[in-house]
Amino acid sequence: MLRVEKINYEVKGRKLLKDITFQVRKGEILAVLGANGAGKSTLMGVLCGEKKPNSGQIHFNGKLLSAYDAATLSKCRALLSQQQQMTLSFKVEEIVLMGRYPHYKNTPTAHDYKVVAETMELCGVTAFADRDFLSLSGGEQQRVHLARVLAQIWDSPDALLLLDEPISALDLHYQQKVLAIARALARKGFMVVLIVHDVNFAAMYADRILMLKHGRKLFHGTPVEVLAQKEIYTIFSVESNVIMNPRTLKPYVQLEEMEIDLELFR
């Protein structure tokens, strides 16, 4: 279980995260929603240990996150971050194999190659295995990174998977597929924290939703509980209409068209 307790994170007196408490259990996907600058990526930074909270604590599988050594943690916690800078030329398979670094000494074993093959297949990048990573499109690159991240925690039974906008560059098919993979992994026993912008994807794939604004947790509950007109308006300042899908019992958010006064362009 991931237990986040009363986290505060400040930079120069600005409260980027304020009193954040939640848990993610094995088998669960938690989606984090919020407008730009609400603190979503900061939260990810704190969860992956990159940023140290000013107060509060995080327990991961019964132990303080800060008490883990990097080698142990890297086998059971992986992050797919929003920006991936890669300027050196590597073959796709080599990049995915990087996810296995924590697992082997000197040379990868047959098992490492097997894991890499499996995650590449799952992410639909097997066909590019020998290609130069830099020659791929943005969406293809994103899938390669996902394969790498999955390879990192593939054989850990209760891993934490952190996905920061994993589908931003993907086409419709892979948007769905990546989220479906995340859900399947959760059902296998992973804990997944997912940042998405599309409220309907959150409604479809998440078990719980956490809605942030100005670094505060404003709403937290099941998709049915938190995805309502008022909540969506409070978080995103957009007008919407929420309907319940009678086949799936999942809410569906229809956004209202927005208009901008032409006067503003003068």
Place this chain on the structure above:
Amino acid sequence: MLVKSKIVELADWLFEEEIPDGYVPDKPLVENKITIHTEPVHMENFQLSTSGLFILHSKMQFDRPVQILTEIEGETITSQFIFFKPAASKLPYGMSRHNIRYIPSVKSVHQVEPGIEYTYFIAVISKEYYLNLIKRDSLLHQQFVHEIEKGEYTSFAEEDLMATYEMQHTIAELIESKKKGEIRRLHTESRIVELLMYQFEQYNEKNDQAVSLFHDEDVQRLEQARQILEQRIANPPTQKELAAEVLTSESKLRKDFKEYFSVTIHDYLTRIRMEKAKSYLLDDKMTVYEVALLTGYGHQNNFSSAFKKYYGISPIELKM
């Protein structure tokens, strides 16, 4: 509720508003802008009223000391902000104070000084509407609600505090919104909740500087309580029984549960019953009668209405 105000030295009321306490659908939201320049008063007022809520934002300055009389009839909660600075200063407001008060009808007179520019913001919220906005059992205002129940004039914070940048920003958004109709109402409501939240937050921070983390034993109790609820949705223990089972007091369990899981025990039980009902109905294709029994609602009608309340549609509207 009735809200009215006047300058004692002038004959006319500045405003006089009668506002229904509860939410009335289709009751329009009324906005009003009034400018007064009559010696010794200079005022630019913005007013907004809708059922359960009255907002006044007033920029004012006076040539000589005057007295402002304010009368409120009916049980209300007010969120008040005052920003002030010397009128000659070009700088933004350097001084401010704010508080949240419970007012069971009041008539008060305030003296204001000349040569000072004031900006006054007040949101008058009917008790009914307030408790609808911020749930009665919210930990944010536990003590305040307790005082409200006694029916006596009370302030949320013992002394007024300085307004933060976030509060000023929220007030500005509230006042300057160009939205119309139902959306304006929604916007107003969400900004009021936000404003109250910032106020609560500041007061609470002031009171307990050190954040107290949960003890491991408490977390174990809470997790155990959660498991008990999940395992026995068909025949759940009462909150008292649940507390006894995990060896704690009922009040502590309720408080900790809400703080830790961000949901009350009651709402949590509803949530897991409803999620279970969903999988029984959609995946296992059980009948409504069977699901009602398995989720502990007993009678089918109780189940159906709880289901409708949670999902917005009733079980018979489901499409298989």
